[in-house]
Structures are given as C-alpha cells and as structure tokens.
Amino acid sequence: MSSADTDTSRRVTIRDIADATGVAPSTVSRALSLPDRVNHATQQRIQQAARELGYVPNSQARALTSGRTRAVAVLVSDITNPFYFDVIRGTQHQLSAAGWTQLLVDTEESAEAEVAALSAVAGKADGAVLTASRLSDAQIARFAERTPLVVVNRRPPGVPSVLIDTPGGVEQAVQHLVSLGHRDVLYVAGPDSSWSNERRWRALVRVAKRLGVRVARIGPHAPFVDSGAAAADAAVHAGATACIAFNDLIAIGMLTRLRERGIRVPEDMSVVGCDDIFGADFCNPPLTTMTSPIERAGRVAIRMLLGRLDALPADEVPGEHASGAVALPTHLTVRGSTGPAPARPR
Amino acid sequence: MSSADTDTSRRVTIRDIADATGVAPSTVSRALSLPDRVNHATQQRIQQAARELGYVPNSQARALTSGRTRAVAVLVSDITNPFYFDVIRGTQHQLSAAGWTQLLVDTEESAEAEVAALSAVAGKADGAVLTASRLSDAQIARFAERTPLVVVNRRPPGVPSVLIDTPGGVEQAVQHLVSLGHRDVLYVAGPDSSWSNERRWRALVRVAKRLGVRVARIGPHAPFVDSGAAAADAAVHAGATACIAFNDLIAIGMLTRLRERGIRVPEDMSVVGCDDIFGADFCNPPLTTMTSPIERAGRVAIRMLLGRLDALPADEVPGEHASGAVALPTHLTVRGSTGPAPARPR
DNA sequence: GTGAAAGCGCTAACAA
DNA sequence: TTGTTAGCGCTTTCAC
Secondary structure, three states: OOOOOOOOOOOOHHHHHHHOOOOOOOHHHHHHHHHHHHOHHHHHHHHHHHHOOOOOOOOHHHHHHHOOEEEEEEEEEOOOOOOHHHHHHHHHHHHHHHHEEEEEOOOOOOHHHHHHHHHHHHHHHHHEEOOOOOOHHHHHHHHHHHEEEEEOOOOOOOOOOEOOOOHHHHHHHHHHHHHHHOOOEEEOOOOOOOOOHHHHHHHHHHOOOOOOOOEEEEEOOOOOOOHHHHHHHHHHHHOOOOEEEEOHHHHHHHHHHOOOOOOOOOOOOOOOEEEOOOOOOOOOOOOEEEEEOOOHHHHHHHHHHHHOOOOOOOOOOOOOOOOOOOOEEOEOOOOOOOOOOOOOOO | OOOOOOOOOOOOHHHHHHHHHOOOHHHHHHHOEEEEEEEEOHHHHHHHHHHHHHHOOOHHHHHHHHHHOOOOEEOOOOOOOHHHHHHHHHHHHHHHHOOOEEEEEOOOOOHHHHHHHHHHHHHOOOEEEEOOOOOOOHHHHHHHHOOOOOOOOOOOOOOEEEEEEEHHHHHHHHHHHHHHHOOOEEEEEOOOOHHHHHHHHHHHHHHHHHHOOOEEOOOOOOOOOHHHHHHHHHHHHHHOEEEEEEEEEHHHHHHHHHOOOOOOOOOOOOEEEEEEOOOOOOOOOOOOOEEOOOHHHHHHHHHHHHOOOOOOOHHHHOOOOOOEEEOOOEEEOOOOOOOOOOOOOO
C-alpha cells in the first residue's frame, strides 16, 4: 500500500538522516540547529536528506534537552470579549512569524484559574503574556521570577509591560465633549478588579479638573454588552448628557437600551466608548470611541517576550529596558454617538 | 533568600518525590499515572509528597515517552473573523474542562500554511480540529491517517466532521422571505474556496425550486465587512429586493453601504445573513440571520476528537461512528433587516 | 506491589 | 569539523 522504501508508520528521526547520510546523529542535530558549526558540504547533504525523508523535528524531545519549547502561552480573562480577539490576533501573528506556537488559555476572570494556568504552563511554554491579569502585582512579580512574563495593561514593578494609553484617550474624549458644549461627564465604570478601569477614572478626574468639567461615576458594570442596559438606565437616572464608558461593550449595550427607551443618541445623550472593538463602527449609531492599537499591543508584547528569551534580534525588541514599559498611543475616533450638549440641562 | 530546604531553582521531578518517600521513581510514576496499580497507602504517601514539594509533571518528558501531548491544535483560516471566535471559545472551553491544552493556529486562508501547520503540529498535538480547511478532501483524508482529525463544515469521506446545518437555515430563510411576499431572492456568494458557500447555494436553489421562487447569484465576495459595499452595489444593480448573504460579515457590510446610498432596509431591500456572529444584533438595522450553534460546534468537535483519542468516556462522545458526521441545527432569527417585498418590483 | 533498567528523540559537553 | 557519550524527565517492560 505504501512505497517500497522504509516503514511509513514511524516518524523520521535524526537517526534516520544520520544513517542515510553516513554521519553521526549529533552532526545531523548540529546541521539542523547550528548550521554554521558544520562543514558546508555535509550540512547541505544533511538538509537535503532531511527534506527528502520528510523529517519533522520532535519538539517534545527538543524541549526536553534544550529546556526550550518555542511556545508561549497567552492568557486572556474572557475569550468571549472581542477586545481579546484583537490581542490574540496580534500575538498569533508575531508568534507565527517567528515560527513559535501559541498556547491560548482562558482564565475566565478567575485568579485561581490564572494561577493554575500559569503553573501548568510553566513547563509547556517558555514564557507567557498576561492580558488583564486578576493577580496582585506581587503575585505577578513572583511568577515572573520563574517564567518570563509580559503583561498588558498592568504595571507590576520589574515586569515588562505593554500599556495602552487610554488616559491620553480620555483627555481627547473630554476635550471633544467640551468642544460640543458638555460641562458634565459621567463615567460608566467597568469591573473593580480591572486595573484599566481605575486608571481611566483617575485620568478622567484629572483632566476634568483641568478643563473645569464636573464628573460623576456609576458602576461597577461587568464588561458585557448586556450590562449596558442597566448602565444606560442608571445614566439616565443620574441625568447625564454625556457618558464615557469603560469599554465599547458597555457603550454598545447602552446605545441599544437608550434606543429602546426612546432616548436619542447623540441628541439627548452623548456616549463615548473605549477600545474601538469590532462592531463599534457599525452599531447604531456608530460609536465615538478611543481607538486602541489592540492588535499592536499583542504584537509588541510578543516581541518583548521573545526579546527576553533571546529569540529576537535586539534591534527588533521594543522598549529600552528588559523590565520597562511600552506605552502605545490611543486616539479618539469620532462617530455618530456624540453630539452637542442639549440646550439646557435636563 | 529562599527557604532552608533544597534548591529552589530546579523544578521538582519524580526523582525528588522518590527520594523523599523512599520508593523508586517508577513507583512514583505509577502512583501518579495509574493509581490503582499501586498499594493504596504508598500511593497516598506519594501523592502527599508530590503536593508538598509542588510537583508539576513535565509534559515534554511525558509526551516523549508516552507519545501523547494532551494538546490539540485548532486551525482557523482567519483569526480576524468573528465566526472563529465562537468556535475557539467552544474548543477552548471543552479542552480546558478536560485539562488539555489548545494550540491556536491561523492559516491565513492559505493551503500551504495549513499543510505546514498540520505537519508541524503533528508532534506538538495529539490531534487537530480543522475549521474551514482550504485543503482537498483527499489531502485531509491523507493527514487524517497520521493525525486524528475532526473537521468543521466539511465532509471528507472517512474523517469525522461537525456540520452546521445551514441548508436547513436557508430553507427557513426562504420561507420567511416568501411569507413577506418576496418571489425573487439574490444569493450574495462568499469565496469559491468555501465548502459552505456551495452548500448554501445548492440548498437555496433546491428550496427555491420547491417554493417557486426565482434565484440569482452574485459574487464571489471575500468574507469581510468591507466586501459588503461592492456586494450591496451589485445587488442594487441587479434589482434585488431580497438578498441572502453568505455570512453576516458581508451582510453587515451591505447594510452599511445601503444606508450610505439611501436605500432603506428592509423597505427597499431585505437582507438575511448567516451565522449570527457578534454584532448581528446591534448593527443597523439589526440583522435577520441564520443563527448557528458555532460555539457548540467547537465543543462537539473537541468531544469527538477526545473520543477518538480515548480521552473521553464513550458516552460523552457525540456521533455514532468514529468517522461519522454530526449535524447541528440552525434556526432563523428574524430582526429588522427583513421586511415585506416592495409593492412593485423595481 | 515494587524496583531495576532501558529508552523515547534530541542536545550538549567532551574528545578525537 | 565530527563522533562519542551522557543525559533531559518520564513511562514501561521485565524481573523480583
């Protein structure tokens, strides 16, 4: 049923190549992993044979001896959230470009699951990217001692991180609202456990003070579209005419609820989201939001991690220091969901 | 800096446990992997020690001897497409429930990348799920001989598959349009390389014939929101009053374009999508679409695969035969994008 | 029921 | 430059 040559069912190993080319297995190993340390001619012969025999290196065996898996784990807190899709897209892209494997783990918003994953993953991957960790800075730092880590949207001391500069976006958003005549802004908060949530709120308070804008806050709200309904009701009850929501999911949910209640956006209420996820441009009305380079954050995180693992030339690694932070700029994308303040406060 | 006991920097191995408990490494191995084949008392002692020492099995070493990685690869053709998010969510869920690892691979719509990934993955995973493969049935079957495979929305002979019954959904969609007075339906085709695309078109032709509806087809269109603009223009040019789009991405893009052009949906044109992805409910107007159990498809695919790998009790494995197909029902979700046919054909 | 020993496929000293 | 020799941590015969 198969061709006349050797057994088809067994995978080709470096031994097979060694036999075929008349060299020692170690030479084959070198020819494949450190080509410069082998006579050019034999190197060619070996690689040729490898190709002909259909050799595929056994990554398990390789990992066992070298201690390196050429895989990295990417932990997300909720695989359901479109924000992470973009992150994953970025990490995936950068990893496959480097020939590495991505292990995707959903921690489901649970710190225990995160700890479990991080411990389990230690042997399976050479490093990990934490997006939206639910752990304390100290815990993260502790794990980082054993496993190279890069965190997104967190700033644990000593651990390299990628920050999306939403505070900068908040400033633009408030200025935009001010330019439309708004003097009151309501912050629709996300989960208390979110680092970004506090960061955005503080940025809002700071900017508002400077621009003479009054701010208030409602929440916390879970980061789902469905949470938007309650948020919208609360915003209306608070008499708000301009809201900045923790993220686009909540903002989109608010839009839907406001429409149901006959409250016009932006005529009666302006809504600003955060992140510019898939859907923010085609919801109704289209959402003004802080566009974050989410995919880029994923790519940068991987580049930093690969840099730390010496798997990337130094000049391709972002950030000056190994434990430094890289901040990616955000910009406001104005769409239909924001408009002039109503003539008189309601 | 660390506690007084042994070296902190090295990972705990079964040898350490063996030393600590005074048994042989092989006994530790058994106690951990095949607990029934060990004296209950010593088994307890060993597991206790393992816990105390913080033992984490080295999956590489385990894989090397056992030949099993307890990981599965999930290949998607475009990680950008929200359809796959739901699939990934399903696979991730089912895998982590079983304590397995998910390797996520984006083949970027390329058959070569898929082949490369499939070969590379062979050693890293015990099996793979192909969602939207770009390979031929024969190629898939060939890979399936070496690596346990489950395919989604394909039907290569001999390879277990999970099918989302969009033909059934097409029937409901056409009946819905007929009930609104439409007698002409335009199919807005997806990519030629898509198996589902042909399947949906054929189902449409069949149903239309039975119900006395005229059908036409435009396309192919790439499965992106951005493709929807050209599709909408073509549909308008064709004088269509009711369209069924290959998927929601195209349908949402059409909605946007029609609105730009001042063509009212559903008054001037009814649009039906397919899949019910994230966003279909909050686009403008909300999209009537065939709701597919996408996440469930992912879960079912993993269960079938784990079943084939003997990693799941037989009674939890869907489908009668190892190489059978499981079809998941679809249903039509009617929202604002469909309405009565215009009084007279335009 | 438990231990000794071999070896999975590969890499990394160390010699030659 | 190449071959020899040891393992990496674990599972798995095969004895005992």
